[in-house]
Amino acid sequence: GEEVAQTPKHLVRGEGQKAKLYCAPIKGHSYVFWYQQVLKNEFKFLISFQNENVFDETGMPKERFSAKCLPNSPCSLEIQATKLEDSAVYFCASSQSPGVETQYFGPGTRLLVL
Amino acid sequence: LAKTTQPISMDSYEGQEVNITCSHNNIATNDYITWYQQFPSQGPRFIIQGYKTKVTNEVASLFIPADRKSSTLSLPRVSLSDTAVYYCLVGDMRSSNTGKLIFGQGTTLQVKP
Numbered sequence: 039g040e041e042v043a044q045t046p047k048h049l050v051r052g053e054g055q056k057a058k059l060y061c062a063p064i065k066g067h068s069y070v071f072w073y074q075q076v077l078k079n080e081f082k083f084l085i086s087f088q089n090e091n092v093f094d095e096t097g098m099p100k101e102r103f104s105a106k107c108l109p110n111s112p113c114s115l116e117i118q119a120t121k122l123e124d125s126a127v128y129f130c131a132s133s134q135s136p137g138v139e140t141q142y143f144g145p146g147t148r149l150l151v152l
Numbered sequence: 153l154a155k156t157t158q159p160i161s162m163d164s165y166e167g168q169e170v171n172i173t174c175s176h177n178n179i180a181t182n183d184y185i186t187w188y189q190q191f192p193s194q195g196p197r198f199i200i201q202g203y204k205t206k207v208t209n210e211v212a213s214l215f216i217p218a219d220r221k222s223s224t225l226s227l228p229r230v231s232l233s234d235t236a237v238y239y240c241l242v243g244d245m246r247s248s249n250t251g252k253l254i255f256g257q258g259t260t261l262q263v264k265p
Contacts, residue, residue, distance in 0.1 A: 042195075069251060071251065071252065071253070073253070073255075078237075079237055079239075079255070079257045079258045079260075080255075080257070081253070081255035083252040083253065083254070086250060086251060086252060093250055093251075094250035094251070094252055096252070097252065129195045129196075131195070131253075133251065135251075136249060136250050136251030137243070137244070137245060137246070137247065137249045137251055138184045138186065138201065138243045138244075138245045138249065138251075139251065140198040140201070141198070141251070141253060142198075143194075143195025143196050143197065144195055145193075145194055145195055146193075146194070146195055
């Protein structure tokens, strides 16, 4: 598609429950990036993929977060045993190449952990 | 990565030109300057990118002085729909850059009627 699609738009979970977010990058884009926006303007990079391979995972919390990009499937970000501090908007972006190439962002998934 | 500093907020009126300046005092030779715009409840959107001097597109202009320690995003004749957060980012153009974007706090622009 011509836009990055993210589902669901909103997700509510109780503490300790699992949350799974999905992202379909723009067709033809090989790179997928996940970001977390906690407070109004604070973005944190989580992980990126080059096709189905992890490209940069320096921002990924190791304990409860995992992500995958499998062929012919949307990419996914999963949080096991969610905590209150995981409440945030999770954005996915895609690009044709890394570096300073423009990244195209999806509308985000708003996760609320109660 | 070079750190960026921007005003936290700015107000303007419809029809005015708005200039948002970003400081990046420790910008490196290999760094590009990129601006993104974020509307409420949406993901950031690329506006403009440059390395030096002036870049103009259909949306904005980007002015970069010779020392490249700052840059100014110029939005001509803003409208209410330009109300958004504007982020200035500095990124390494070398192949070693994995592409992760480092966002600062951004500038919240409020356009009033």
